[in-house]
Amino acid sequence: MSSMIKKTIFNTFIGAFLCSIPFSGIAQSNDTKELNAASNVKNEDKIPVDPNVKIGKLKNGLTYYIRNNGKPEDKVELRLVVNAGSILEDDNQLGLAHFMEHMNFNGTKNFKKNDLVDYLQTIGVKFGADLNAYTSFDQTVYILPIPSDDPEKLEKGFQIIEDWAHNAELTEEAIDGERGVVLEEYRLGKGANERMLQEYLPIIAYNSRYSERLPIGTKKILENFKYEDVRSFYKDWYRPDLMSVVAVGDLDVATLEQKIKDHFSGIQMPSNPKKRETYDTPNHKETLIAVVSDKEASNSVVRLMYKDREVSEPMTTVGDYRKAIVERVFTQMMNSRLNELRNKPNPPFVFAGSSHSGIFARNREAYQSFALTSETGQLNALKTILQENKRVQKYGFKSSELDRAKKEISANWEKQFKDKDKRESARIIGEYINNYLEQEPIPGIEWEYQYTMSQLPTITLEEVNGLIKDFLHDDNRAVIMTGPEKEGLKQVTKEEILSLLKEVETSEIEDYKDEKVRENLIEKMPTPGKIVSSKKDEKLGVTVLELGNGAKITYKKTDFKNDEILFSAYSYGGSSLFSLEDHNQVTFGLGSITQTGLGGLSLNDMSKVMAGKIARVRPYINNLSEGFNGSATPKDLEILFQQIHLYFTSLNKDEKAFRSDQAKTKGFLANYLSNPQSYFREEFNKFQFGKNPRYTGFPTPEKLDAVNYELTYQKYKERFAGAGGFNFYFVGNIDESKLKQYAEKYIASLPDTGKDETYKTSNFRPLSGTHEKTVYKGKDPKSSVNIVWRGETAYDKSEKLAIEALGEILSIKLIEKLREEEGGVYGVGARGGMYKIGPSGGYSGYRFSISFPCGPENVKKLTDAAIAEVKKVINEGPTDKDLAKIKESRLLDYKEKSKQNSFWLSNLQNADYNQITIESEETYAETIKKLSKQDVQNIAKKYIDTGYILGVLMPEKK
Template sequence: MVRFPLCLSLLLSATLVLAQSAPKAKSAPQKLATSRSVKTQNKSPDLSSLIPLDPDVKVGKLPNGLTYYIRKNAEPKNRAELRLVIRAGSVLETDNQQGLAHFMEHMEFNGTKNFPKNELVNFLQSAGVRFGADLNAYTGFDETVYQLPVPTDSANVFTQAFQILEDWAHNATIDPTEVDKERGVILEERRLGRGAGQRMRDKYFPALLNDSQYAKRLPIGTEQVLTTFKPETLRQFYKDWYRPDLMAVIAVGDFDMKQVEGIIREKFGRIPAVKSEKPRTEYDIPAHKDTKVVIVTDPEQPNTVVQVIYKRPEIKEKTLNDLRESIKRGLFNTMIGNRIQELTQRADPPFLGGYSNYSDFLGNLDAFTSIAVAKEGNVEKAIRAVLDENARVKQFGFTATELARAKQEFMTSVEQAYSERDKTRSVNFVNEYVQNFTDKAPYTSIDFYYNFLKKEQDGIKLGEVNALVDQFIHNDNRAVIVMAPEKDKAKLPTVAQILNYVDDAGKGLTAYEDKTLNSPLLAKQPTGSPVVNEKQIKDIDVTEWTLKNGVHVVLKPTNFKNDQILFSASSLGGTSLYDLKDFQSARFSSTLTAMGGTGEYNQIQLGKFLSGKQVSVFPFVGELSEGINGSAAPKDLETALQLLYSYFTQPRKDADVVKGFLSNQRSSLQNQINTPTPAKVFQDTVTVTLGNNSPRRQPLRPDDLDKIDLDRALKIYQERFANAGDFTFYFVGNFKEDKLKPLVEKYLGGLPSTDKAEKFNDLGIRAPKGQISKTVYKGVDSKASVQLVYSGDLTWSPENATQLDALAEVLEIKLIEKLREEESGVYGVGANAAYAKYPVPRYTFRINFGCAPENVEKLIAKTQELINDLKAKGALPTDIAKFKAETQRETEVQLKDNQFWLGYLQNQYYNGDAPDEVLHEKEQLSKVTVESTKSAANQYFGPNLIRLVLMPEKKQ
């Protein structure tokens, strides 16, 4: 696949409407790994010394120049993350190789010396490694990275995994027949990327990247090259750049380090060093004194987005002073992010969404980027609002209280990483070593970094952080990109006007006022009630409590994470209990109520109060149920339970914030109506069709928001959370039951309750029966999307759920083989089974893919052939074995994951199913056979088929 750096991905995705405020910028450094060693001394460090590398990582270099990184890490158990990194990407392509770095990545899966054709994928699938989800690769401008997560409890599979890496390194066969077949797959991947974003990007990239090599070498390449290049040209790229001095092998996992080092030395040491190698040019993006302004429009662009990018030379972190400087940048990002987020919480927000953030950019550059999504196309108001916040910092600086909170947030995030240092997953390490190899980014240990932060952060003064704004914001090497709907072209400001907005930002500003509230969350402490009944489910280490007020609690203490407790609560009812006239008020009830904050705290004050605490609590009201989702560190659990209690008993109305939110939503929805994107029109059609045109399955429109009554929404919210007696609460994570019990009895036992147990209303919304075909004609690009949806009633049982999962997996395997590998007609194809017990047991089976419009009928016919084959013969034993291996491997990891257990327990109790069902998975898998898949195919691929196709608009 093609990958852009994070900064460019954000720029490209900025065309999406931010319905709520942009997420806060991450304050923790991006380039730091975690580990368990390194003892630090108490004396202040010499800031001129180099950042110490993590000694738990074994780094070596073979005589042929190949670098390797090895680290033992037992999370998850019996697993390893392997990477082959090539420090070569699309930027190194010649004119007649455009797209071949990415093409070469694809070819590595289509045949190597020891794994001809598709044997590599087959072998790994048989070992439980999923193609795409696990086994994958990506190509960027400067690197190509192959990802291979594998089990380590099979010596054969583990050793063969390194053979696969070696084959990728120098044993690709590049068979001409396979090359020609893969052209179609690559062209389909390229087709998927086409649209308004791509068309506008092609116009502004040359200016943004100053006509550098990066502007001319997008990894996906050109259609001309991809359709006409000779295999010899691809082989030349492979020969030039896949060489040991540009390669790194990374292995992190639950294994013996000496054994792995021996395997690497044996297998990769036999790759011959390249004599007279081609120089690896390091391309720069040249600086420019002027401001590049590009205004681009497109008929499928739904909103107006303004981006101001201040580019500057990349900061290379080498010394401890560099590390200290990175902390300052993190604090700056946190504080500016918080301020801009507050702007969306006004009665009349100046934009739909926005942010300012300093980060790495591309090539030799970093950038400070400000982005605003304009409301009602008002470019001036949007960009001035964001830039005024930058200017406010420049004129008045941040406040001491803001810095104190940012430091607290920063320290809390690092403390969490430190506390989880023995539970860090291997995948979290490998990317650090990739960056070290490709960009010389240092990797230090969390022990060192945590102690360094404790010593240095308090000494960072407000003036130091405030001074960064002068480094970030400057008039040279600056670019302004405006993306807007084609229909608004005449209304857009000129280049001169845009420059004026940018240069004149900050007129008439006043200093930021940091308004906080110093009150307890709960003005009055709850009167609790005790646990009156207890039940043990020992085989899964679960305990059930019933409190005197009727509240049910399900607990599973774990040691999977040191600093994590997850919790949730649910009760039947939801919006289904309300008439259509109240539907919109009910639908938005939890969102609008949470926007008010809780108790005495408004939303902004609550965020500041919780700063530095690991607490997250969110109420929800769904169609069939309502409840709470949350998490907390053990030390913050009481605060989380206070907040939960407050959301139940002290909902707060903030009419101004709600007014601003609804105003933004109206603007966003109107943009979608004025310039409907093909994907949105198609998805709306899918939703309405599968919902049988129910009024509760219609696309949300601006006039629907007019039906919302805030007082009614608050009343509905209060009704849904008035009776805790029919709620079940779930706790999973690092807690002791005896210590949790008094907190549960106080806060959950203190919730109001009655003996009434509510149910949901069955609204009768079902996918329509029979054969239905709908084609949507929308979009100018030559691309189509297909969804085939089977549905029907279901007999609810674990066995049937497993058979549906098996059917989806074996069909997807066959669809990939047929539609992608044989027909070269798709890039990706999915087959997914969904099933639910409520409101009545039903299943939905979806098959989806994108393709060329001219191939729609052929590929649908091929899909039907595969389905008919499953009906006639059942699945192949080899494909069934792959499904079982993948499922068992996935479950092994899930059983050590708090998030899995929280969702699993909630589903089991919600459905009234056995809590220990997961322990009987092997028994259910044993029932998946050739005959069972045949029977399942005949049962679930029945007469109810909805065919939905998106095609480009017909030319007049």
């Protein structure tokens, strides 16, 4: 479970290279009648409800939503939605809405303490990853995915969510046992961000109840509340008229509806229910300012908010929906301008974005801007955002910007529409939850697509430009700055902010200039090469093409998604082939070297060329290899191939653009190690790997400044000098004839260097055996424990499975012992792995680890308890029940993941990279079934019955 704030301060809008056909051609590629029908609706018409969802209400007031959806197969997603959260707590109940969420997993009428989690694990449902819940200000949502092809499992699933609704036992013993777990979650949330939030929340949630009702509550009340306090919250607010059951999955609607009626019709409404109040955030005339700093703050952030004067009303009419489309167009254009600024020399921020979106309160929205800055750049970032707002207010946007925004939005909608029948149930179900809680419309993707596509051409510059006049105003304005506090760093003052607001308001400003760029990514097309051979593995459905220049292309055509092709590539070598001197001069520049643009186009130029196209390629150079990751729609696959070609042949040489990206990196990382957890990770890594001559540690500003750009560019060109030795992988809805055509044109045309390269293995071996490292950092009473076993060994497929299973089994036992029995942790996990080619040295080996956060006073006790669980498996082996849980979970995971493009892309590349075979579903299932308790016990004896490395984070000594 997690305490989660659903409403964010700012919904960031990160621009990406999105691709589609020119907007003017969209309408011609779709059903004209449907688009015409969508364009003929009137603004006052009500937004329809998706006919694919069945909505009903029981006599007791409970609302339900049901939809049949076959992806993934044999699975149904269940949600119990409670329209009650921390905002409804009395003063003596702070934190108990969230505490109640925890209690529903600690004993109900039909599932005694721990029985619920134990049962679900036996049917392959993992605690935390699958089974979960969250509490926010205004709602509590329980999450339960269950198999739908077994009537008994389905019945038990509905019995579980019924029990959550009204059958929690709330015994004194269970309540006291859970206090420790929730207090550990409370402890986990402490730190710089929480301390700063406590200071600026009263600015955002001015004079409102929201500023006093953070879901986690207070330590004093969590430690001392009376049993009746949590029982009272459950009795008052867990009732049918404040509940919804949502069921989406691979089962017929009638069966799901009957289950809901059977399990929830009998829940009685209280005779005198408390009124479910709604709470607002009052208006304020003055500009509210909060400048907050903390010694452990790792980032510098600027927020500018213009809170709406009026409460927001639910979107109910077609006119309301059209207004939302106009706002999206506005947001797209504004963020494109901000993104251009971040890509220029001396960028004013690391990242920035703006939107008209929700704040904490359900019924309030605001025009909000957000910027991540360098530690000295907050005022400049605020000035830049204010100036861009003013520029749009005075001059408006350009028609060329509007055209690009429409292309981007239409491309995204086209992709969603094409994949409408391939959406997973977990991605659909959120729409119905929001409809119940906030009356968000649910017309269905068909209507939304058709209506949006019919309206986009009619949206004018005047409409979009007019929005900012309503967004900007002197009242209800707030500025929040958060950042590090350290010696020599001058803090921004409120007076400086007020002065800046006035300065920008009265200053002159020039209009935006939209520089025109060429239309094509590649100016001169390459001369195609040849495919010299083609082989197909019929069983796996995989085809391998050999190209004339030595490159190899492996592809698998799937129907998992209609509008998705995933891509990756690798070649052995990487930075292992650099001399030690060269390695140390370029390591921290390899991430920025590709941020200079392609084929003479800067990043900003490329974003214009790529408007409306969905194709992304990202090169990388790591220790042992170099390659690419990417994706595209089938329509834009050629654009992806063009990018691949250009990254080999035409990466821009532009030191200014390179240094600009390095400046953003420095701004982001300058105070990263102020966070105690980040500092601990870095120190523990240094302890384990620091003697490696190639260990470079954390990228400090000094190390970034010392990067040799000329050498970095040279090394990039060396690693991507030709396609010989590269292995390319494509998975998705592939047109095979087109893929072969593009392969010959853009990859087979690349040179073959004639080198048969591989990586260089290292003689260095990281720390192993018995060692201990304690790091003192942070003022909060928080600790972290990492226990690591590692070593060199020959790779063995069966041992790999056994050590992975050992990690999964120990995770179950550690949750039972450290969380449920001791109440000493919020989360704990173990993980085992074996690799044939280690990521740093190129040798084969294994790694096993256990990690958890806890209180400093419990470090030794809980570490000893964790090691005792390890010893128990070594001496006795796992139980039949725990091994069966792992087997069931793995088989269900494989069944679901093997219907995903990402699964096949990863497995195809890993098989070649590690020179191993891919298992079919049948052989995988056989392997899992053969795994025995003795296999797991033997692997534990072989690899973790030896010394371990213990890393501990402790707070600073006072």
